[in-house]
Amino acid sequence: MGQKNGFDPNDPIGNLRKARDATLDAWAKAMIDLVNTETFARWVGATLDSYLIASAPLQQLINTSMKTSLARLNLPSREELTTLARRVTNIEMRLDDIEIKLDQLAHALRTQTPVIVEMLTEQLEQNRQEGVELNGMEQRLAALDHKADQMLQLIERLQQAALEQAEAAQRRRKAPRPPVPPPDPEPPTPEEVKEDHAIEGF
Numbered sequence: 001m002g003q004k005n006g007f008d009p010n011d012p013i014g015n016l017r018k019a020r021d022a023t024l025d026a027w028a029k030a031m032i033d034l035v036n037t038e039t040f041a042r043w044v045g046a047t048l049d050s051y052l053i054a055s056a057p058l059q060q061l062i063n064t065s066m067k068t069s070l071a072r073l074n075l076p077s078r079e080e081l082t083t084l085a086r087r088v089t090n091i092e093m094r095l096d097d098i099e100i101k102l103d104q105l106a107h108a109l110r111t112q113t114p115v116i117v118e119m120l121t122e123q124l125e126q127n128r129q130e131g132v133e134l135n136g137m138e139q140r141l142a143a144l145d146h147k148a149d150q151m152l153q154l155i156e157r158l159q160q161a162a163l164e165q166a167e168a169a170q171r172r173r174k175a176p177r178p179p180v181p182p183p184d185p186e187p188p189t190p191e192e193v194k195e196d197h198a199i200e201g202f
Contacts, residue, residue, distance in 0.1 A: 009015075034040050070077050076084070 067077050
């Protein structure tokens with residue numbers, strides 16, 4: 001017997017397979033055409049919105065009960081694990097930055113160590129020279145201080161002597177003075193003597 005429209009009476013399994021494939025191809029084409037329509041997209045969006053709105057209270061209830069149950073069991077919640085993971089990630093990033101900076105610092109120290117040693121040596125030598133100069137200045141200041149003390153002592157002695165002289169002069173002014181004798185009469189002049197003799201002759 002010949003085949004008609006791909007139907008083989010001698011191969012029933014093959015006929016069923018062909019029928020299945022044809023049916024699946026038709027359904028696939030129909031579903032693709034349906035999914036690609038804007039009406040289907042609006043219907044799927046409305047359905048998902050309705051599902052989310054309807055499931056929001058239930059989801060909130062589940063989250064609350066899960067938090068309570070985890071807290072009673074001393075287990076971390078999802079938010080706590082997320083926060084912990086974020087902190088661990090931040091710590092790892094900072095550790096990486098610190099490691100990079102330490103490597104840079106070690107490299108800089110390896111390259112700059114001779115220069116640093118030379119600078120420190122020069123600074124120590126300069127400090128030693130400044131120390132010698134400071135010792136000399138301290139000795140000079142000590143000598144000046146001694147001289148200043150001697151000058152102060154001399155000034156104090158002069159002030160004391162001046163005070164004693166002023167007190168002695170004041171005592172002399174306050175002491176009683178002896179009486180001053182009257183001045184001796186002056187001898188008469190020759191004209192006066194002549195006049196006296198003339199008076200006596202009368």
